Amino acid sequence: MNLNSETIKKDFRRKLIHMFSEDIEGASTLHKYLAFGSLIKEYCAENWLKTNKQYRQSGKKQVYYFSMEFLIGKLLRSNLLNLGIEKECEEALKELGISLSELEEAEMDAGLGNGGLGRLAACFLDSMASLGIPGHGCGIRYKYGLFEQKIVDGYQVEIPDNWLREGNIWETRKDDKAIVVKFGGRVTPIFEEGKLNFKHEDYDQVLAVPYDTPIIGHNNKTVNTLRLWSAETVESDKELDFSFFKHGNYSKAVEYKSSVESISQVLYPDDSQLEGKILRLKQQYFFVSAGIQSILRSYMKTRNPINDLYKYVAIHINDTHPSLAVPELMRILIDEKGLEWDEAWNITTKTISYTNHTIMAEALEKWPISILKNLLPRIFMIIEEINRRFTDKLFAKYPNNWAKVNNMAIINNGKIRMANLAIVGGHSINGVAKLHTEILKRRELSDFYELYPEKFNNKTNGITHRRWLLQANPELAKLITKTIGDKWITQPKSFIDLLKYAKYSSFQDKIYEIKRDNKVKFAEQVKNKYGIVIDPDSIYDVQVKRLHAYKRQILNLFNIVHLYDQLKQNPNLDITPRTFIFAAKASPSYYLAKEIIKLINTVGNKINNDRRINDKIKVIFLENYRVSLAEKIIPCADISEQISTASKEASGTGNMKFMMNGAVTIATLDGANIEIRDAVGDENIVTFGMTAKEVMNYEKNGGYSSRELYDKDSRLHTIVNQIVNGHFGVPSAEFKNIYNHLIERNDEYFIFKDFDSYIKAQEKIDKLYRNKTKWEEMCITNIAHSGIFSSDNTISQYASGIWNARRVNIK
Ligand code: 26Q
Numbered sequence: 001m002n003l004n005s006e007t008i009k010k011d012f013r014r015k016l017i018h019m020f021s022e023d024i025e026g027a028s029t030l031h032k033y034l035a036f037g038s039l040i041k042e043y044c045a046e047n048w049l050k051t052n053k054q055y056r057q058s059g060k061k062q063v064y065y066f067s068m069e070f071l072i073g074k075l076l077r078s079n080l081l082n083l084g085i086e087k088e089c090e091e092a093l094k095e096l097g098i099s100l101s102e103l104e105e106a107e108m109d110a111g112l113g114n115g116g117l118g119r120l121a122a123c124f125l126d127s128m129a130s131l132g133i134p135g136h137g138c139g140i141r142y143k144y145g146l147f148e149q150k151i152v153d154g155y156q157v158e159i160p161d162n163w164l165r166e167g168n169i170w171e172t173r174k175d176d177k178a179i180v181v182k183f184g185g186r187v188t189p190i191f192e193e194g195k196l197n198f199k200h201e202d203y204d205q206v207l208a209v210p211y212d213t214p215i216i217g218h219n220n221k222t223v224n225t226l227r228l229w230s231a232e233t234v235e236s237d238k239e240l241d242f243s244f245f246k247h248g249n250y251s252k253a254v255e256y257k258s259s260v261e262s263i264s265q266v267l268y269p270d271d272s273q274l275e276g277k278i279l280r281l282k283q284q285y286f287f288v289s290a291g292i293q294s295i296l297r298s299y300m301k302t303r304n305p306i307n308d309l310y311k312y313v314a315i316h317i318n319d320t321h322p323s324l325a326v327p328e329l330m331r332i333l334i335d336e337k338g339l340e341w342d343e344a345w346n347i348t349t350k351t352i353s354y355t356n357h358t359i360m361a362e363a364l365e366k367w368p369i370s371i372l373k374n375l376l377p378r379i380f381m382i383i384e385e386i387n388r389r390f391t392d393k394l395f396a397k398y399p400n401n402w403a404k405v406n407n408m409a410i411i412n413n414g415k416i417r418m419a420n421l422a423i424v425g426g427h428s429i430n431g432v433a434k435l436h437t438e439i440l441k442r443r444e445l446s447d448f449y450e451l452y453p454e455k456f457n458n459k460t461n462g463i464t465h466r467r468w469l470l471q472a473n474p475e476l477a478k479l480i481t482k483t484i485g486d487k488w489i490t491q492p493k494s495f496i497d498l499l500k501y502a503k504y505s506s507f508q509d510k511i512y513e514i515k516r517d518n519k520v521k522f523a524e525q526v527k528n529k530y531g532i533v534i535d536p537d538s539i540y541d542v543q544v545k546r547l548h549a550y551k552r553q554i555l556n557l558f559n560i561v562h563l564y565d566q567l568k569q570n571p572n573l574d575i576t577p578r579t580f581i582f583a584a585k586a587s588p589s590y591y592l593a594k595e596i597i598k599l600i601n602t603v604g605n606k607i608n609n610d611r612r613i614n615d616k617i618k619v620i621f622l623e624n625y626r627v628s629l630a631e632k633i634i635p636c637a638d639i640s641e642q643i644s645t646a647s648k649e650a651s652g653t654g655n656m657k658f659m660m661n662g663a664v665t666i667a668t669l670d671g672a673n674i675e676i677r678d679a680v681g682d683e684n685i686v687t688f689g690m691t692a693k694e695v696m697n698y699e700k701n702g703g704y705s706s707r708e709l710y711d712k713d714s715r716l717h718t719i720v721n722q723i724v725n726g727h728f729g730v731p732s733a734e735f736k737n738i739y740n741h742l743i744e745r746n747d748e749y750f751i752f753k754d755f756d757s758y759i760k761a762q763e764k765i766d767k768l769y770r771n772k773t774k775w776e777e778m779c780i781t782n783i784a785h786s787g788i789f790s791s792d793n794t795i796s797q798y799a800s801g802i803w804n805a806r807r808v809n810i811k
Contacts, residue, residue: 071113073627
């Protein structure tokens with residue numbers, strides 16, 4: 001974009017007056033942010049329009065990424081970067097006595113996701129736009145995102161995330177594009193003109209109103225769209241509403257309105273016990289139906305034949321949450337477009353593709369028939385018919401093999417299995433890392449792999465290097481550009497050119513200085529917020545991610561408690577000082593996870609206040625982990641903790657963000673950690689623990705006893721006892737879930753089993769860190785190899801291998 005600071009200043013003043021009747025001197029930071037952000041949206045408006053027009057004219061395939069979650073974070077800085085006007089804006093604001101970072105602080109995170117899956121969707125949007133691929137997001141405009149976390153007396157307390165409180169300057173409401181979604185009612189088959197049709201009556205209507213957010217590509221004029229749907233009462237029901245009101249039944253009117261609006265009220269936290277909540281099913285159908293209806297509405301305007309839909313439209317579903325896309329597309333093609341079943345099925349399967357993000361069978365989504373049938377009677381009929389035809393085929397192929405048919409059927413045991421529906425109803429299923437895909441093929445979904453080998457493929461996850469390096473670590477970005485030029489911004493694989501400099505001491509010194517400066521700044525923020533002093537010359541050892549038993553925050557904590565014991569015995573123990581940094585939200589009903597948060601805080605409190613250990617270790621728990629906090633902490637990390645039980649973490653994406661910022665990973669051979677190891681080599685990562693094979697072998701054949709290890713290993717014995725005997729100054733009952741999990745329930749995630757090798761791995765890191773030259777070489781090598789984990793790379797593979805979508809250059 002061609003803008004100078006004079007124009008920006010003038011435009012900004014105009015915006016402030018127009019929106020708030022204020023001048024720069026009188027406006028609050030919030031108002032300045034709102035006005036400035038609105039100006040930036042204005043700057044991209046023309047290209048947004050252009051992009052849409054040229055997409056229509058090009059007749060190229062459009063990709064729609066359906067996801068219950070988009071964990072976007074903030075947009076101000078990334079929009080400036082992608083528009084290529086960051087410098088000009090910073091300068092203009094500076095001349096007005098305003099700092100851009102002050103305005104950034106006023107923006108609320110769009111926290112419309114739980115963790116990895118939602119953040120992946122956001123990274124993919126950035127990469128699709130930056131590669132010029134016509135790819136758009138489709139999801140729900142939750143009024144409340146993932147809860148805000150406060151830590152009170154060491155406990156997690158949840159507060160509603162009212163992120164729209166001050167308004168959202170990035171979105172545009174499109175009333176004229178609203179869609180009606182139908183729930184409940186009765187379906188009756190009728191014969192009309194020799195054809196069987198289905199009449200849907202007495203249903204409830206919900207109005208889906210789209211809010212569009214521009215997704216700006218990096219310096220390429222492309223502006224794609226994230227369309228999020230909000231649930232409202234339809235106009236005719238408003239009259240109904242009003243008639244309740246008129247007749248004095250005010251509460252009934254309010255009740256009706258809020259029951260409709262509840263559909264897009266709140267994001268469900270990723271629950272350990274996957275309860276089938278009707279409201280969640282409503283959310284799923286609500287956005288899937290609105291999304292597909294609106295796609296078809298614009299497709300019909302192209303005048304291309306309906307049978308060619310799959311040539312112009314790809315619908316990708318992010319996990320099974322949107323898998324009702326399969327029967328919904330069938331419904332529209334059959335009931336509304338009048339197609340025969342086989343034609344509709346051919347189109348549907350060629351249009352839809354699906355990504356699986358989880359291995360654990362118990363986490364696969366299932367919906368009770370009774371719930372689905374009542375809420376979506378026509379959709380249920382279609383699922384039944386899909387299942388009938390599919391199982392007929394299976395019986396023909398595997399006569400009398402009941403076990404196999406049972407395992408693969410879409411409807412089984414009173415439940416509808418959404419993964420089976422997505423696999424049967426789409427043309428592609430992919431895992432998110434090599435190991436994950438292998439486990440799906442050989443174990444979890446082996447029967448499907450045997451039936452449809454051609455549908456299975458791997459697409460290792462990626463992250464947008466623009467947000468996670470260019471934006472989050474500007475000094476490192478500058479150094480890289482100075483060293484190898486700026487082509488890495490559009491061709492992230494060229495990070496590899498840094499390898500030449502890995503052994504240069506002057507380059508190593510610069511890398512060291514940048515990290516140290518980041519650490520100093522962070523230490524100041526920690527001191528201000530938590531009153532805890534941390535040493536920027538200590539190793540920052542960071543584990544930030546959702547709290548889950550399988551991610552094994554407890555294993556990390558066991559190393560800390562063990563180290564602390566050693567330090568108490570010998571305060572002069574020769575170790576490099578360390579700061580252990582945690583951040584994690586636990587699902588509100590996940591009691592074990594919440595207890596682990598309390599334990600981290602309890603242990604931290606004791607250690608941080610123990611004078612005897614000479615400040616050699618500190619433990620910090622950062623409140624309210626979210627995208628914007630991740631952007632602050634990741635550039636400071638020396639160590640990246642990726643220590644899940646092998647086979648449990650489908651991919652992980654935090655692991656990639658850390659390596660890209662020059663942290664060394666301590667890792668199990670799980671998810672994408674394996675691919676990180678393969679890229680950097682064994683000398684540049686520290687691995688430990690059981691392999692996935694060993695873990696799965698124990699799970700299958702038994703033979704593991706945590707109690708045995710507890711009895712045998714005095715270190716484990718001491719640590720466990722200290723946790724439950726009040727050693728850390730908290731009543732012993734406090735951590736009984738943790739104790740039961742580890743001892744009574746046989747340590748499901750093999751913490752005791754991997755403990756010894758984890759301790760050794762940590763000791764190895766301590767030694768490695770002392771050799772500055774070697775250490776910096778490791779950090780640089782990690783950065784140099786991180787390009788393959790850019791989501792640009794991942795998206796290119798989706799585009800060519802799954803979607804068959806091509807770029808459109810916007811002129
Ligand atoms: C399901 C039912 C009811 C309520 C919530 C949910 C729910 C919500 C979110 C279930 C799962 C999720 C999110 C899963 C997730 O984030 N998975 C992660 O996906 C990443 C991207 O592929 C991987 O890197 C991680 O390994 C994987 O854990």
